[in-house]
Amino acid sequence: MIDIRAHRDWRRLLRWLPLVLIPVLLLASTYPDQYRVPPHYWLLAMTAGVVFLAGARWPLAVSIVLSALAVPMLRTDAWGVSGLVPYLGAVALVDVVARTHRWAIVAVATAGWAAAVALGRVGLHDNSIGRASTLVEAAAYVGLPLLLGLYLRGQRDLAENLRIRGEEAQARTRLDERAALARELHDVVAHHMASIILRISVAGHVVREADPRMVTVLDDVRGTAAAALADIRRLLAALRDPALGTVALVDTEAIVTEVDAALTRARAAGFAVVAEVDTDLGGLDAISRLTLLRLVQESLTNVMKHADRDVPVRFRIVRREGGIVIEVVNGGREATAPPGHGIVGMRERAELAGGTLTVGRSTEHDGSWTVRAWLPDSARGVELS
Structure with a gap:
């Protein structure tokens, strides 16, 4: 596995490298009583090294500035390796081109460095092909x-494409693992559970005349096994269809807290919310x-996306019809386009849990936009398909 933090540390160190190498190059080109690097060259070179540090944040601006600093350095009679310092502008150009796909930025940076090379080298050739030589040098540089x-x-x-393909391959592998797990649960656990329910039912009929207390116990065991079988069925559906979301465990107490948080966000968005929440949600499975x-x-x-803030929102979670009813009534605008993924996903979630969902204008609430869902306390006696 590639260590991204180490990669970033190396890139940061490379940013500081010119600031360390420039004094070395300038000192290596200094010979007492023969040649000394001019003071203004030192100033320009060190300034270029400092400016290069900002290239990670402003690559185009740094490229332009380094190109401008390169002109007087190129026109200075530099000796030895000190003459390499102006070409830090070429490094900045490489940095700009490697970072962006916007050709306008690439063109500006390239034109800036080309102008710097041309202005810095023009007139320095004494032969008759001086101009041609300058153009050749500029093209090369x-x-x-x-x-x-x-x-x-x-x-x-x-590298980015390979990374994306790797993530897609991992996602496909996870989906295959989920499907394999679903098949394993179906073939092993669910079939055994269905067999247990059948045998308990038979036992209940056999001993029904013997002892009523035993019949009560067997009926309770059968009901518990049926509820467990229903949970397994829904877990299998979630494993087979990851688009419905991951199966997470939410405590009953956490539901009330999260519902309050959602209502608080709606009120903070400027909506008047009248809420009725039944805190007794213990009958719901995971x-x-x-x-x-x-x-x-x-x-x-x-509601926060589409409803009218001037119309109060009526929200309630109550026990009714052998389950839990969630109802949200607001002054929302009816969509002119087909339902989006949000409503479709909500309906799929409700059906997965054995419940129902209706969305639309409600005559019961004076034509207000209403979302009404019903979830059973538990799904007993549901056979695994």
């Missing part, structure tokens, strides 16, 4: 950094608790 930057950008894009929470969050999110 500009073309090579441009090509190198394009190459590095291509390598970066290739899937139903998670479904209730997601339905509440999605409904209130839609």
Whole structure:
């Protein structure tokens, strides 16, 4: 595995490298009584090293500044390795080209460095082909950094594509593992559970005349096994269809807290919310608790997106019809486009939990936009398909 933090540390160190190398190059070009690097060259060179540090944040601006600093350095009679310092502008050009796909930025940086090379070298040749030599040098000094930057950008894009493909492969592997787990549960656990329920039912009929207390115990065991089988069925559906979301465990106490938080967000957005929340939600299983929470969050999110803030929002969670009813009534605008993924996902979640969901104008609430969901306390006697 690639250590991204180590990679970033190396890039940070490379930013500081010119500031360390420039004094070394200038000192190496200094010979007592023969040649000394001019003071203004020292100033320009060290300034270029400091400016280069900001290239990670402002690559184009740094490229332009380094190109401008390169002009007087190129026109200075530098001796030895000190003459390499102005070409820090070429490095900045490589950095710009490698970082962006915007050709306007690449063109500006390239033009700036090309102008710097031309202005810095023009008039320095004494032969008759001085101008041609200047153009050849400019083409080489500009073309090579441009090509190198394009190459590095291509390598970066290739690495990004490989990373994305790797993530997609991992996602497909996880989906295959979920499907394999679902098949294993279906073939082993669910079939055994169904067999247990059948045998308990038979035992109940056999001993029904013997002892009523035993019959009561067997009926309770059968009901518990049926509820467990229903939970397994819904877990299998969630494993087979990851688009419905991950199966998470939510405590009953956490549901009330999260519902209050969702109502607080809606009120903070400027909506007047009249809430009626039944805190007795102990009859819901893990899937139903998670479904209730997601339905509440999605409904209130839609309220904040589409509803009229001048119309109070009526929100309630109550026990009714052998289950839990979630109802959100607001002054929302009816959508002219087909339902989005939000409502479709809400309906799928409700059906997965054995409940129902209706969305639309309600005559019961004077034509207000209403989201109404019903979730069972428990799903008993549901056979595994």
